[in-house]
Amino acid sequence: MIARKKKTCANTECSTQFVPSQLGQKVCGWACGLAIKEVNREKAHKALADVGRREIKVRKEKLKSRGDHVRECQQAFNEYIRWRDQVAGHACISSGRPLDWSGNAVDAGHYRSVGSAPHLRFDERNCHAQSKADNRFLSGNAVDYRIGLIERIGLDAVEGLEADQSVRKYTVEQLQEIKAKYRALTRELKRIAA
Structure with a gap:
């Protein structure tokens, strides 16, 4: 008869010494065997769930149209513009009144609208924090916006924006890069503001 060595139980909760039979x-x-089996089953289930979530995310990304990417990119850009002007302490670009940052009363208003100049939709010189009243109900308050814009970026830059008639068509990859860039800049501004 061969004498067997003692082993430590593989169940971390038990870890008693025993002689294997x-x-x-x-x-x-x-009981320890069932406990280990249950732990391994839970780990495998969690790993499968993580892989499943990643696959679903990748599939959803592939199903997005170019318009979906433009919309997400515009949201990231607008959020950055609002944070940029909030951290800088700017007032409304068109009316000059202080902005209410506590609620949802501030838009990222474009000087040249996205509809008339889509190539300037992601140009930081063309977009500034604006009260919702001026942006939505006064159609951007363009005359006062121009006056405020000249004070903020200068007459030459404003005339450059007005003269820019170039055509830009963003690819999906470019839109994803722009979205990532502005999300990173927004995170940095939020960190500064905190």
């Missing part, structure tokens, strides 16, 4: 035995008894 079979070759390859890793646990002291059936």
Whole structure:
């Protein structure tokens, strides 16, 4: 008869010393074996769920149209503009009144609208924090916006914006890069503001 060495139970909650009765035995008894089996099953289930979530995210990304990417990119850009002007302490670009940053009363208003100049939609000189009243109900308050814009960026830059008639068509990859850039800049501004 061969004397067998004692082993430590593989169940981390038990870890008692035992003499194995079979070759390859890793646990002291059936209760510890079931406990390890349950832990391994939960780990495998979680790993599958993580892989499933990643696959779903990748599939959803592939289903997005170019318009979906433009919309997401515009949201990231507008959020950055609002944070940029809030951190800088700017007032409304068109009316000059202080902005209410506590609620949802501030828009990122474009001097040249996205509809008339889509190539300037992501130009930081063309977009500034503006009260919702001026942006939505006064159609951007363009005359006062121009006056405020000249004070902020200068007459030459404003005339450059007005003269820019170039055509830009963003690819999906470019839109994803722009979105990532402005999300990173916004995170940095939020960190500064905190």
